[in-house]
Structure formats: structure tokens, C-alpha cells
Amino acid sequence: MAKMSKVELYAAIRRDARSGMASRALQHKHGVGFRTVQRALASVWPEPRKKLPPRKTKLDPFKPLIDQMLRVDLDAPRKQRHTVKRIFDRLVDEHDAVEVSYPMVRAYVAARRPEIKVEAGRGPPNAFVPQSHQPGVEAEVDFGDVTVVLAGEQVKCCMFAFRLSYSGKAVHRVFASGGQEAFFEGHVHAFRVLGGIPTGKVRYDNLKAAVAQVLGFSRARVETERWIAFRSHHDLEAFYCQPGIGGAHEKGGVEGDIGWFRRNHMVPVPEVGSLAELNEMVDLWDLQDEARRIGTRPRTIGEHFAIEQPLLKALPDEPFETGLLMSLRVDRYAQISVRTNHYSVPVRLIGRKVRVMVHASELIVYDGQEEVARHERLLAKAGSRLNLDHYLEALVRKPGALPGATALEQARAAGRFTPVHDAWWAAVCKAHGDRDGTRALIEVLLLARHMSHEHLVAGLASALRAGALTADAVALEARKATEADQRESLELPKEPAKADTATVTFLTERRMAHLPPDTRPLPSVAIYDQLLRRRHPGAERPVEGEGS
Template identity: 30%
Template structure:
């Protein structure tokens, strides 16, 4: 299989430059059938199995080196770190995690200093033909279901027409970026020919010599699938994409003030598309035409959407800890089950969900993806099964601390066996309702002093379905009145030869 760079080169030669398959085969040294395969390839979805990235001995201390170099910018030149001083400090202060050579440190420090102290003396006006776009994130706050979130808005601008769109996200990771771009492409029904980006870490994994970028595989795959070219600004050169820089502020002031409040971020993003389309019905600041008309002309120049859809996700392997939890992005923890303690699982990560899969890629559990300061997502149902065996442990869990007062009151009055029964019923209820609703069942049970499983289940049905009302049967006037029948048990005694006592 050819690398992404080779695939991109083949497509560029055959599609963009119009070269024949045979000529590209001779140029690259690949068989003509291989060239034909990649020219006709339309689906660049990520395969299930991905190769793990190789690490270097310097990876663990790169953030430390970067921090020292950033602090040096505030110091006088003669009091800044040399590569040798950095190497010596790492040996002295971080011997437990550092084992790289002096030469490796020198090469990394040299590269980072060039990036940090590279000054630009002036700006050159850039020309942006129709069909090109610029993309950037901006920070924004919003409320979803009453919870305040410090999130981001993804902005795309078309400098030629001054059109653009904006979408809200809770993070600015690769999945959010690609999902936002995909939504915008689908809304437009077109794909820009070229897109300018900042050096976002989810996209650019490394800036090499002469400004060449090493891109993440997920981004490369997405770009190949949709067929757009990508350009990147120089570090600290926001002026190179000034159109979208202006749009970031414009959309924040005009679309996101006052602070947005909504129940569903997906529904709000649909409204932002409508608002952006309406906003284009105004005159261009320089050209004698409406933005909407100019944008229609731009759309004609753009690429068509690919026939096959693209599923935006990242696949990672993780190992559950002793508590049956897995870590994602170092800071965030997601529960699975105590049964998965020490086992390996797959994480299928989208912009809003983390799906935990077994070795056969079947879904075990799904969580909302964490962002900001939410560091743990717990689904307690699998753990309640374990707690049925050790009911006394309930009181010492964070689940118990978060219980509604009515539910906590019920369990405080239970003995060991009653707690087992209560936990068993609670684990079933949580599959159908949230904790607050389940608490109402146990409140009713406490009022009626119910402790066995059947009575708790009946209380659940009574609360959710109501009490069945049995109405009196009204008889017709034609039905005669009958004398009441009284049973004489002595007749049965005679029949059984018992006689009457």
C-alpha cells in the first residue's frame, strides 16, 4: 500500500495536471494498475486497524524543554539556556524519565529555537481566487441544558466573496474540526478547492525544515476523501489568513451575543447555518454586489461532494485499570465495568461520543465525550452488579455521595440483604430512567415500607404506569334480582361421611 503522500502525488498528477496513467507509472516506478487504482479511489475512510505511533526517548521531556525555552524569551540573551545546559539539567532533574543522547537534545533545541525566534519583517498581500477558504477556531461560552460550557466556534471564510459559516463545539480537537468541515460541506453541497489552516496541533504534528508540515493521518485521509488542497500559515502569522481572523470576531459579536442558551448543540448549529445564509444577503464591503450572489459564483468553481460519505472518528487501543476504567488524552477517564479490569479494549472517538468496543469491535458502552474540567464519566450500572456482592461498600463510593436524599435515606435503613435487593432493582431501573426518577420509586417504597424485590418492582410500575382503576359493572334493567346463596358446609360433611359434630 502506498503512503498518503504518494497517493496524493498520483492524484495530483493525473487529475489536476491531466497526465496519463502510463506516464505517471513510468515517473513513479509503480505498475500502471496501481496508479489506476489510486486515481479511481474515492473512499479514504480510516480502516479499523491502525498502526501505533512510534515514540522517541525525548517525547516525555519535550514539554519541559519547550517550557524552559519559552521562559528564556523573558530573560536576557546571555542568561538563556544553551543546548548543553538543557541536557545537563535533564540529566540532573529528570533522570528517571530522561535517557536521550546529548546530540538528540541539541537537534531538538536548535529546531525549537528557530521556531521561537523567527521574526517576520513585513506582510505581503496574498491573492485568494474563488473557491478558496480559510478556517480557524475561536473561544466562546454557551449554556447547554443550563450548564455553562467554555467551548469553541469553528469558522470558515471565503475571502473572494466574504461569505462564511460558523459552528459550535465543546472542543477543538481533530474530530471537532473534521465534523465541522463535513457539516459545512454538506450544507453548501460543495467542497472548497483549497483551504488555509493555522498550525493546529490536531492537524500538524511537526513543522519541518523550509516550512514543510508533517500532518496527522486522520487529517490527510479526510483531505484526500474530499479532494481539497491544504495550505498552512507560517507560525505567528495570522495576517496570512486575515479574512477568517476577522470572521472569528464578527460571528462572535453578531451570532453569539448574548451568550447562547439551548438544549441541543446540534439543533443550535442548524440555526447557525440559517443565520449565516441570511447574513450573506448584504452588500460586499468592496465589490458592487451582494455576498450571496458572489458566493453562488464561487460555489460553481468548487468541487462536488464525493459519492461515499466519510465517518469521522479516531480509533485507539486502551487498557482498563484495576477499576475497569480507561484513560483518553491523559486527563479524561471513562468507566467500562469491573469485569474488564486489566483487559484491552478499543476506543472509537467522535467529536461528541466515546464508544468503548471489545476485541471484535462490538460496542460495550458509550459515553459523552468529556471536555474542559470534566475529568471522569461514570456509568454506575455495571458496578452496581458488583456492589450486590459487597453491599457495605456502597457507602464509601462517590455514587453514594451523589445519590438523591430520598434514595440515600432508603439504603441507610436497609440491612445487608435488603441492600442487595435494593441494588439489584436499582441497576435494572437505571437502564430505563435516570437516577432522579429512580429515586422516586424508592421514596414510594420507603413510605410503604417495601423491601422485597417484587414489592419494589410493583412500586416502579405503579409510579410509571399509575394505579389501574377498576370501575363498577352496571347491570341492565332486565337482569332479575337473585337471592343471595349461602353455602351449607354440613352437606359436604355428610357426603364425606364425616357427619355433623
């Protein structure tokens, strides 16, 4: 049974009193005293509870001293005003306030300093003024931290948010970091989703991706060159908020949106295999959020956005290259260094300079106009991402370096070097020795440049079951798997195969099977017999040295 409120108790007492119950009976029925019954009969509203006087603290005797220090600060130079630490030290040193703690002083100063400023007429209280926004004019941008389980590992990523101020329509994108590439790519993605660009100002923090230097306490900023070019390309007008907590209130819409999105869509922590998979989920969540209402608005986000979208500026005809182009030299380990991380390239490029296009989630390496490597960006610092295929030419000459290669370890972790590879490698090494067996494995790995990974693994498995420990046999079985998939895609009848048996067709037999039948007669040497000298039965070979 729910507990009765005091108003309900008074109503019950008054109702029973009207029915003729005496005061003592009312006290007994409702479990209250004489005074409560009299108050209920006198008024339908209970008397408000008396507010208790503030509890005394050890700081009370020193509060006038703290107030005096804060009043002196009103006329002191800005850089020579009392900090909380200085106030606490003076109380202890000059007034023997040994029983006062630092948190007590800090809490009192935080509440009292703005009050003293208002009392002295030096400024109004910290008030928030409601704002109205015109459709298609303003927007707000910010980054927020999100934690995700990426490929089984918990990592912290950066979520870009672009929010239209009128409708509240927001576009989100998760990146490995909050660098300039992510900043630009987030804008491009938001413009594409929204179908246009705001005609007025877009509010920003003083992000390093956009601001190189904050000039004093004004709104003037020294912007980065690439950001100036990006704004000019998209005809974007930037408005920079004040540094610190005051600036957060100037773009409170996107600040609150990031928190709401994180609480409603990132709880529990999402588990994904890649950032691309996560961003597909984020795009779906953004569409679903169009059906919700913000606060007490009568219309949904989607309904307001339908009004706002036609008023946005059109997108430029030509795209802007958001990636950062770098020229790097390949070291002797066939690696390049990008933002403290190392990425592999083919060993033939050692000692040469290559061009690297760095994007927010990946980087592409070019040798001239040819793309030679593509890597997903690493999340942590001082890491390495190595592709085993880049080292195969060197491993052919140094097969003994393969078992302990870092690239091989990463290939195993990524699932590119499977247990089937290991089993075939062990079998061929047992049959032909470690050196020749490892070279045979490298020849098999080179086949991956011309056929799919799945078909190559299937070929390894078939060759292993049949005991065919050569790269040619693996290539043949991989081609058979490829042709089987092609027949399935074309819905052609399959070749009959015996169950639980592994057959290997040698290359010579396979090539002969595709030739037309040979109808020529078999060769004969009979015509050459007439060229033989007829020997007499009694003739003997003359002895060497005898005369004729």
C-alpha cells in the same frame, strides 16, 4: 444645543457682517476676538491647527545609537542580531542610559527597524495587496476560542470555522477541544452544510492536527498520516500559511469572521445545557448571517453563495471515519484512560482490552462488536466520568461501598439519582437495616436497564407513599406508570383513581386478576373418610411390652 464647528462659526460671522454688523458687535455676539473675526471675513475655511513639535523624551539623545545598532543588524547573521533586550542592556552598560526605560526602547525599535530596512533598500514597506477570488475555488479554515456557560459552569471551548473566500459563507462548529477529531468533524459538517468541496486550495495554519513538522522557512510541511488520508478521501488541496503573525494575514477572511461571529453572537456569553444545544443555535446563526453584506459589497452573503454553491465539487459517496480507534485495557476500577481523563465501563470487563472510538464530543466503548459504554468527552484534564450502572454488579456484593462511591456522587450531580431515590433508600434502610436496604436499592437501580428513568422515579414515589419498601413493589408501580403513559399516547380511557391515595397491588393478586374464572367445584375430603378404621368405644391400645 450642539457645539458649533469652526466652519459654521465662520459662516455665521460672514452672514452677520453682510447684514451690516460692525466688527465689535460681531465679537460680542459670537464671543470671539478681533483676529478671529478678521480671519472669518478673509476666508471661509479656518486655518489648519499648527502641529505641535514632538515632545522631548529621555530617549532622544540615544536614538542615533539605536539606529546605528539596527543598521549593523542588516548585515549580521540572523541569529546574532540585536534584540530589544540587548539594545536596552547596551544603552545602560555602555552609555549610562539609566533614565531610559525598557518600554520606551521597545516602542522605538518596533517603529524604527522596518523604516531602516526600507531606507537601506533591503525591502519594500509592509504593504497589503488586494486579492480577488473565483467562486467555488478557495476557502480558509481556523479555530478560535469561545467561552460559554455549559450546564451552569463557565468553560472555554474551541470554535471551528470554514469560510468560502468568494461569497464569505462561513460554517461554524463548537467543540470541547481543538484536537484532530474536532478538526475532521468540523470539515465533514462544513462540507455537508455547503453541499460540496472547494475545487482549489484551502488555507490553513500549521495546526498539529494536520502538520507534524514545519520544514524551515519554506511552504513544505510534513503532514500527519490521518490528515493525508482525509485529504485524499475528499480530494482536498491544502495551502499552509507562514508561521506567526504573517501567516494570519494570508487568511485574514476567516480570522476576521471568527472575531465578528464571536462579538455578534457570543455576547453576552451563551448559557446552554450541552454543546449539542449550542451547535443548534450556531447553525441557526449561520443561516441568519446569509442576509448580511460584507463591507461595501452590493450583494448579500447568501446571494453570492447561490452563485458559488453549484461550482463546488461533489461529496464522496462513502463517509470518512473521523473518530480515532484505540485499544485500551480496563483497570481494576473499571475505568479506561483517554487523553488524561478516565471513563467507566461495566465491571465485568476489568482486566480486558476494549476498543474505544474517540470522537470530538463523545467516546464509544466496544467489547468485540457490542457497544458497552458511551460517554460525553470531558472538557478539563485529569477528570473522570463514571456511570453508576457500570458498578451495580460489584455493589451487590459490596453494598457498603455505595454511600461513598464517586459514581453515586456524579449521578446525583447529573440528576440521575434523585431525592426520591434518597428518600426511598433511607426508608428501606430504617426498616430492614443498612445492608439489606442498600441491596434493595441496588435491585431498584438495576430496573433502570429495562424501563425508563421517569417511570422508575414515579414508581419509587408511589411505593414510598404507600410504605412498600421492596424492589418488586417499585417495579410494579413503575410498570403501572409505563402503562398509564401508553394509554395516554393511544388516547385510551384512564382507570379511575382516588385522589391523594397511594395503592399498591401485590404481584400475586395482579397475576390472578389476569387469569380466566375457575368454575371447578371446591375440593372435598369426604370420600377419604371411609378409609378411616372404625374404632370400638371400649377398645384400648395395648400397652407396649404386653403379650397378645
